[in-house]
Amino acid sequence: MHALVERLYPLCRSITGDGVRATLEIVGEYIPLKVHEVPTGTQVLDWTVPEEWNIRDAYIADLSGKRVVDFAASSLHVLGYSVPVSRTMPLAELRGHLHTLPDHPSWVPYRTSYYQPEWGFCLAQETLDALPDGEYEVRIDSTLADGHLTYAEHVVPGQVPDEVIVSCHVCHPSLANDNLAGIAVATFLARALAERTPYHTYRFIFAPGTIGAITWLARNAERIDRVKHGLVLACAGDRGSLTYKQSRRGDAEIDRVMRHVLAASERPHRVAEFTPYGYDERQFCSPGFDLGVGSLTRTPYAGYPEYHTSADNPAFVSPEAMADTLAVCREAFAVLDRNRRYLNLSPYGEPQLGRRGLYDSLGGRSDAKQAQMAMLWVLNLSDGEHSLLDVAERSGLPFDTVADAAGALHGAGLIKA
């Protein structure tokens, strides 16, 4: 995953343009992607797909021609969606277009102006401080023109058409944790899920933030009813502990599963309430959709000083952290895929388990007692109201033990799904 982050890092992504296409092409080497191109001007919910932005070169050069700020060195140097410019102007005038981080003088900030026509450069405060007064050549070789918004999907077909969506934003330029780590975890998660057919169908969405999610929602109105659960992946690779931000509903099944898995795994973690700010859970959890979609991050949105700066580089994300994020997703989806409600077909008194060989089957197991308790719990709570996760939480038994017990009882014809 870290290699993928490093490979994607130099590309200049934005909410539209060739940087997104190049990113999806590389991801497509790992998992097959269906790429969608949506024309400029398309109405998507309350929004309109904007002009496509592409950039070839940008720099500030002194009168000797030496580039003192160069887009080729980092895609962060240009204000996202900058209109083209080609002028010479004194530093005093140029300053109004320069963005720095005085508190972190060696870092370059990340700034955009999607919906207001502007241009600008981002640079280190110490670079700015070193510039002598005088005239500078400024040039941004960009185009803003009718084109397309690009996003992609990858589907892991499941046993049922009910869908789990996994979404990550692909619109940020050279920022590693936000969100190349999320893209990498999603990519490898898709591959892991495909190892054997999962219960749910898993749909991965790689789209620019906000406008991308809105575009997907606008174009998939008929599919929304099939989306039962979802997870927005972001900031998936820093060394902080995990944060799960709950869906707007707060008690959606994904919320309960994530809380259970994080608590049961004894990882340090935090469960946060929903807020209508953050990543694309904002759109999935808008009141008209109100989907059961939460968000998994390590250190959340804006919670670390490197956030939205050049310090969020590949060294900031760790392979171990990404592996851990991936592992939690797999554990959670394993629970989600096995979490069913059963009906006890012999609900009056306990059925005689011994007669059916259900005790014998446990003979050689060291956890036979626990497995037997799990069978009694599943029988007792399988009244159509309780899911296996309910059983696990009420009994205090591991989810897998409960699900195995349900499998044995189902095999013996004592419960039905």
Added chain:
Amino acid sequence: MHALVERLYPLCRSITGDGVRATLEIVGEYIPLKVHEVPTGTQVLDWTVPEEWNIRDAYIADLSGKRVVDFAASSLHVLGYSVPVSRTMPLAELRGHLHTLPDHPSWVPYRTSYYQPEWGFCLAQETLDALPDGEYEVRIDSTLADGHLTYAEHVVPGQVPDEVIVSCHVCHPSLANDNLAGIAVATFLARALAERTPYHTYRFIFAPGTIGAITWLARNAERIDRVKHGLVLACAGDRGSLTYKQSRRGDAEIDRVMRHVLAASERPHRVAEFTPYGYDERQFCSPGFDLGVGSLTRTPYAGYPEYHTSADNPAFVSPEAMADTLAVCREAFAVLDRNRRYLNLSPYGEPQLGRRGLYDSLGGRSDAKQAQMAMLWVLNLSDGEHSLLDVAERSGLPFDTVADAAGALHGAGLIKA
């Protein structure tokens, strides 16, 4: 307010009689009152309006004619509703009619006997101790006769006919905190509310305790459905911190508003559960009515040693405390008047706020970020289920910020009431 307390203090009020009329006349100089006179014998719910009690003079005099206890000095000296008496008797016999406070030998207690024909005097223990044995002349020049029960209403008309009632008892004689302070706060609250037309219609009820509230309820059966919220004001001027006693329902809107305002204001305060004892919330919260009426006091009922004694005098109540009680009422009613449920008219995804100038409108504000968050919260929770108070509590934002955001969104046509 303190001047009003001092002016009302000498009057001898009871559940009927000229003391109540004189009190209402003085209050009527501040706000117009509609005075109601309900004849003795009128059936009111389970009760009957009693005979009217009036008193002109009362004293205990020694045989030299010197008044050792004199009603003219304090209205507390006579047992409320004392039947007339004019006799000479030895101190030994008189003692059976005397009430003192041995634990506070310099204080005169307040006692009544509304529904049992008795007579008596209240005096300081040290006065009693100083009386030589011997004969005393006792005289109570009172009348108990057919008459009326008197109460008054003042209405501040609102934008809607839905009513908030503010009730305070006017039946206690020379006791400042209980309840002249409540009367004074109610009077000035009515004036403040009238400064501009409030959303709700506010009805102030000045009536004797128990029988007065019961009389009002009996005579306003057709109006009860319009009473949406209410507050009983008592003990509004002592130097203790505020106590809000919740309605029987416990989750009525007035309960939530008072809890929110008290918590948000960071005043020291206490929220108490409903009990069927106290002031006229007993009647408003009887199970047949079960109105959303709570009670606001400073130190509550019987919670201070001066309660129902001559020590509850104008010096016991402070102008600052009354001003603070008034301020909390105004803050609470401001929330109550703005607390609406809206419906997001663009509930699928977030609407584009920038396009509508809703971000620009925040440009110059120091709290622009908070205002933007408030808009996102209002949009996200405006599903017809959540009130603005719900939004404020869930978001942790100040109610006014939330209500302002709702105003802006309403102005932009994004939500409707």
Added chain:
Amino acid sequence: MHALVERLYPLCRSITGDGVRATLEIVGEYIPLKVHEVPTGTQVLDWTVPEEWNIRDAYIADLSGKRVVDFAASSLHVLGYSVPVSRTMPLAELRGHLHTLPDHPSWVPYRTSYYQPEWGFCLAQETLDALPDGEYEVRIDSTLADGHLTYAEHVVPGQVPDEVIVSCHVCHPSLANDNLAGIAVATFLARALAERTPYHTYRFIFAPGTIGAITWLARNAERIDRVKHGLVLACAGDRGSLTYKQSRRGDAEIDRVMRHVLAASERPHRVAEFTPYGYDERQFCSPGFDLGVGSLTRTPYAGYPEYHTSADNPAFVSPEAMADTLAVCREAFAVLDRNRRYLNLSPYGEPQLGRRGLYDSLGGRSDAKQAQMAMLWVLNLSDGEHSLLDVAERSGLPFDTVADAAGALHGAGLIKA
């Protein structure tokens, strides 16, 4: 009660057989019992009544004829439901049929094999250690044959046909706390309840564990709807504090009553969540029945080292502990029998209590104030939704005070049941 425990102790009980019959005969000397005999092979819910087991003698003897393990000394020495055996075999072979407790070398364990044909002996580890190698005569003079399962009922008729069941298992051989103490407490509880006609009808069930409860449930399908509450009594005599295990529902009336009584009594105690393991609450709380049946023990199931060993003898249970268990049952059933919902017939405002003499009636009582508060609380909450237990819990008043107040108000015609 302790005498009854001692008398029942030597009998060899099992899930069927003459030991159960002898036990019920002795209990029948205290309270009249209706004994039921259900033939082998009868289908009961998912189970079948097994063959009846009876045993006359059993021993291990050395070749000199000396009995080294003798059933006559303790009924625990034989594996319950042992098939007959009469052989001579070397100790090495015999060991496969011997059960000991190495951690408690002087104690004899209790073991059974109801549904798998086996034979075996239970003995002290130190007895086993003292046996020289060599040949031993082993003999179990038992029969497994068509017969009956035996259980008994005792009914204390109440004012209403709604039933409370009290169930205790009678299938354990010489174990005092588990469950002779439970049998003794149930027996004396039945006698105490009969002292005056209780409100509910109380049905006591003395039956073997699991198969007995299942048999009762199978044969009483038409009665189940009448069972409103129930209590399984077990481990009722050890010196530990009380544990109430809640019904599957967790908020059944018996759960609330037991929690209230245990908390109000200020006894040290524990309230445990339902689990589908333990005693016959497993059957009564299976999802098809889901009865409001909890379980009262002192130290619960398997919670003490003496559990299921020869150390659970009459010295292990104390008369005081049994008396305490009995007292709690009586207190709980007293609450259960008085816990009604009333309807305030004068719900608009407070009714005038003085006019009806309801204050006077309290004149001489030291707790007059509390009694008056109880009347106000009962009036305020008697809306058909709240039971007297709700009133007691919300008011913080003792249940009996509340129930007495309801009685007075009912007598005055102010509330109806």
